Amino acid sequence: MYKYHCLNPISEAGLARFTDDYVPASDMKGADAVLVRSASMHDLEFDGSLKAVARAGAGVNNIPLERCAEQGIVVFNTPGANANGVKELVIAGMLLASRDILGGINWVQENEEDGNIAKDAEKAKKAFAGCEIDGKKLGVIGLGAIGVLVANAATHLGMEVYGYDPYVSVDSAWRLSRNIHHAKTADEIYKECDYITIHVPALDDTKGMINKDSISLMKDGVVILNYARDVLVNSEDMVDALVSGKVKKYVTDFPTPEIAGVKNAIVIPHLGASTEESEDNCAVMAVKQVKDFLENGNIINSVNFPNCDMGVRDKARITILHKNVPNMIGQFTALLAKENINIADMTNKSKGSYAYTMIDVDNGGDAAVADELQAIPNVLRVRVIS
Numbered sequence: 001m002y003k004y005h006c007l008n009p010i011s012e013a014g015l016a017r018f019t020d021d022y023v024p025a026s027d028m029k030g031a032d033a034v035l036v037r038s039a040s041m042h043d044l045e046f047d048g049s050l051k052a053v054a055r056a057g058a059g060v061n062n063i064p065l066e067r068c069a070e071q072g073i074v075v076f077n078t079p080g081a082n083a084n085g086v087k088e089l090v091i092a093g094m095l096l097a098s099r100d101i102l103g104g105i106n107w108v109q110e111n112e113e114d115g116n117i118a119k120d121a122e123k124a125k126k127a128f129a130g131c132e133i134d135g136k137k138l139g140v141i142g143l144g145a146i147g148v149l150v151a152n153a154a155t156h157l158g159m160e161v162y163g164y165d166p167y168v169s170v171d172s173a174w175r176l177s178r179n180i181h182h183a184k185t186a187d188e189i190y191k192e193c194d195y196i197t198i199h200v201p202a203l204d205d206t207k208g209m210i211n212k213d214s215i216s217l218m219k220d221g222v223v224i225l226n227y228a229r230d231v232l233v234n235s236e237d238m239v240d241a242l243v244s245g246k247v248k249k250y251v252t253d254f255p256t257p258e259i260a261g262v263k264n265a266i267v268i269p270h271l272g273a274s275t276e277e278s279e280d281n282c283a284v285m286a287v288k289q290v291k292d293f294l295e296n297g298n299i300i301n302s303v304n305f306p307n308c309d310m311g312v313r314d315k316a317r318i319t320i321l322h323k324n325v326p327n328m329i330g331q332f333t334a335l336l337a338k339e340n341i342n343i344a345d346m347t348n349k350s351k352g353s354y355a356y357t358m359i360d361v362d363n364g365g366d367a368a369v370a371d372e373l374q375a376i377p378n379v380l381r382v383r384v385i386s
């Protein structure tokens, strides 16, 4: 029996994939796996039973990745599973920033009792006029799952699109429309574009990237969209830029006390991934990955350990999460040889400071062997799945 706990509501489409040997737990105590969306896990303690954390979504800044790795807990996310939901809301954000749709709707609500509203609307509407996005320049910073979809969609709406991503993956590059201009620096985007949208993770080098210096390079009246994370934008500098009119509109999916209520900020309550489809996609992918890891030891879409897949297990499988230091495999194989255990198949992969070794064995592989392996320095967690 495996136990899982959901720290946020997770779509039933995913949870229904847990088979009878999985039981939901009302808290994290004794859970083998935790499923989470945006809940912060930084202040939580993890007990020894926890083996996997699955983020049903993309951003993992709510999870202490390093601490999890040190405790032998594999953290997964679900790349691309909610990208279309975000893309559609970004397009909506560009339109809301270009036409005063919100002002117009508010006017109608405020005048709902007016028996002459049809005629009065024709006079009032000039206050809510705007511009079109067709022909305007859009800069997309971060060409991952979301950035590529936004960039490609914007070209179909007649925008001239510039993309910047110094670490773009081969997969993303293949999916990117050939009509996108390749910006070689972020400054090129800042200087050229009428609309700028950021789709990068919250990392040390991206936090605060939109600040008074980057804004000073931008065109007067630029529109900035942030559906990635609040910390990417320096709030104080953004408020100043909105007040001065340098930034015409700031559309953000992240309400903070500093930005909520500021004139010309269009603030959405983190709705990018809140669609039936995105919630289902993320949950299905998260549950699939957790099951494959618990049952077969396979790691797919981890953010703190290397991906490693030996397919469906048909004999005992020993899995070892360990530090990426010399002579680990030598010690594992020597120990198994000493116990007269024959290795049928084996894989080792590394990612940064951490590594993973999977060993299928023809015989043996019991708790005593697991304890011996666990005692090797720099081993983080050993499991024998049989």
Ligand SMILES: NC(=O)C1=CN([C@@H]2O[C@H](COP(=O)(O)OP(=O)(O)OC[C@H]3O[C@@H](n4cnc5c(N)ncnc54)[C@H](O)[C@@H]3O)[C@@H](O)[C@H]2O)C=CC1
Pocket (backbone or CB within 6 Å): 057, 058, 059, 060, 079, 080, 082, 083, 086, 141, 142, 143, 144, 145, 146, 147, 164, 165, 166, 167, 168, 169, 172, 199, 200, 201, 202, 205, 206, 227, 228, 229, 253, 270, 271, 272, 273, 274
């Ligand atoms: N508002 C919402 O509901 C959602 C927000 N997000 C946020 O959006 C972010 C992006 O999501 P995805 O596109 O799915 O992730 P992704 O991992 O597919 O793409 C991120 C891209 O950013 C690029 N990048 C990293 N550092 C960069 C830098 N300094 N300059 C330019 N590019 C850089 C990477 O190379 C990668 O291509 C997530 O990390 C998350 O914070 C994601 C999903 C939903």
Ligand SMILES: O=C(O)CCC(=O)C(=O)O
Pocket (backbone or CB within 6 Å): 037, 038, 056, 057, 058, 059, 060, 082, 270, 273, 274
């Ligand atoms: O689960 C959510 O609604 C948040 C999605 C998100 O921000 C992400 O996937 O990074």
